[in-house]
Structures are given as C-alpha cells and as structure tokens.
Amino acid sequence: MAIEPHTPDAGGEARAEAHPWDELAKAENPPSAFACAHTRDWPGYFKAVAGKEPRETLVKALKFFDEPGFAIDLGCGEGRDTMELLRRGWRVLAIDGHKMAVDLTAHHPRLPSDVGDRLEIRRAEMETVELPPCDLLNASFSLPFCRPAEFEALWDRIHASIRPGGKFAGQLFGDRDTWASLPDRSHQSRREVGRLFRGRYTLEHFDEVERDGEDARGNAKHWHVFHVVAHRCPDGSWSCADPVS
Numbered sequence: 001m002a003i004e005p006h007t008p009d010a011g012g013e014a015r016a017e018a019h020p021w022d023e024l025a026k027a028e029n030p031p032s033a034f035a036c037a038h039t040r041d042w043p044g045y046f047k048a049v050a051g052k053e054p055r056e057t058l059v060k061a062l063k064f065f066d067e068p069g070f071a072i073d074l075g076c077g078e079g080r081d082t083m084e085l086l087r088r089g090w091r092v093l094a095i096d097g098h099k100m101a102v103d104l105t106a107h108h109p110r111l112p113s114d115v116g117d118r119l120e121i122r123r124a125e126m127e128t129v130e131l132p133p134c135d136l137l138n139a140s141f142s143l144p145f146c147r148p149a150e151f152e153a154l155w156d157r158i159h160a161s162i163r164p165g166g167k168f169a170g171q172l173f174g175d176r177d178t179w180a181s182l183p184d185r186s187h188q189s190r191r192e193v194g195r196l197f198r199g200r201y202t203l204e205h206f207d208e209v210e211r212d213g214e215d216a217r218g219n220a221k222h223w224h225v226f227h228v229v230a231h232r233c234p235d236g237s238w239s240c241a242d243p244v245s
C-alpha cells in the first residue's frame, strides 16, 4: 500500500500518531451525514458513515465485471467503496482531498490483510489530480463537490481515464436539489446529465430520485440525485446514441 504525498502536519513526525479510527470513535456524534455534507464538515460526515457498506452503484457496477481490474475511487471518503474493491481483488487508486479521509482509508478496519501493493492512496483535489487509465471510475457522492468552473474539465478527464469497455459508477446531483443553490456545488439538470453520457456511454443503471425530506436537524431538504452505472463505448460506436431522454 502506498500513500502519497506524505506530508505530515508541522511537528507530526515527532508526535506519536493516534490511530485515526480511534480518534473518529471519540469525536462527538454528528447530526447526520447529510447535514455534514451540506456544510462540508467532512470529519463529521466520516463519523456519520463510518464502517458503512459499499454504495449500491458500486456493487451494481461490479456485477458487470468477470474479473477484477484497476479502479479509481474518486472522493473515497472513509474508504467504504475502496474496501469492497480490494475485497474483490481489484487494484485501487483511492483519491480524496481531505487528510482524514486518506488516514481512515489507510487504516480501515476492513482493509484486507493481503492488500500488498494493490492500494495507492493519494491526497489530492479532484480538480487537478491526474487520472490514469482505469477499468472503473467510481465517484460516490463526490462529484457535486467539484468546483463548478472546473466540472467540465474534470468530466473530460474522467472520460479520458475510463478505458473503452470500462465503466463509470456514482452520483450526479440534480438542478432541483436544495443544495444546487450553493455556489460551490456542481449540479446538473437531467438534460445536462444526458449530455455528459450521450454518444460515449450506454447506461446500465440510471435512477433519478427526487423527493422531499428533512435532515436530522429538521431542515427541509429536497433531494434530486441521479444514480448511474455507465459503460464506456468504444470511440465512435453507433450503439451509444442518446441514453437519457
């Protein structure tokens, strides 16, 4: 397992490092994962989802593969999806911008004992990180947090990194979601989501979920989320026309 870049905090090398999962357990209980994601309170979010099972979109995507390959887990959080990929024998590049995410993933309780060199963890911003060629790019609930001005370029880099025949799994947040009005978020209309995949992917799973709800603080929240598993077609393929109408 490789973690890079290795940039300890000032004085960090002299201190005995506390185990990140012990520190997380001691932290105050957050209101909910949704409230934390709203405010980008990532440590609170990690605590709220700690130890949860892999995302359904990842599990659905993995059913389409006969054998393990190489995956990028973009915005890996505390590592729930990365652990599932490793458990199934995949090689994984796990990327997250938050130091705690990197530490929690590196010390995850479900980290397989035979991980060897199958896991590389990189602390980096999705807007700038290099995305090498992969069989699966998994981005669970992370893409809405890309800086809006850089989303199109990120999407092009995601597309370029997925090998023809490979897959995308993850979520895009819709334009009618309450958080769409936050200036630092990247949300798409159904039409825009269609444009992202048109001519390049066939959709193996596409679920647009829209509902009213509340977060744990009782704040009203309208959810508008696209759950997607998409197969990247060979370039110029005629079978990839207009997947979202």
Ligand SMILES: C[S@@+](CC[C@H](N)C(=O)[O-])C[C@H]1O[C@@H](n2cnc3c(N)ncnc32)[C@H](O)[C@@H]1O
Pocket (backbone or CB within 6 Å): 037, 042, 045, 049, 055, 074, 075, 076, 077, 078, 080, 081, 095, 096, 097, 098, 101, 124, 125, 126, 127, 139, 140, 141, 142, 145, 146, 147
């Ligand atoms: C809602 S969490 C999702 C985490 C995990 N994939 C899951 O499904 O639980 C979003 C994650 O994206 C990361 N993130 C947010 N903005 C980022 C950015 N610009 N670059 C890299 N990671 C970012 C956060 O640190 C957080 O771990």
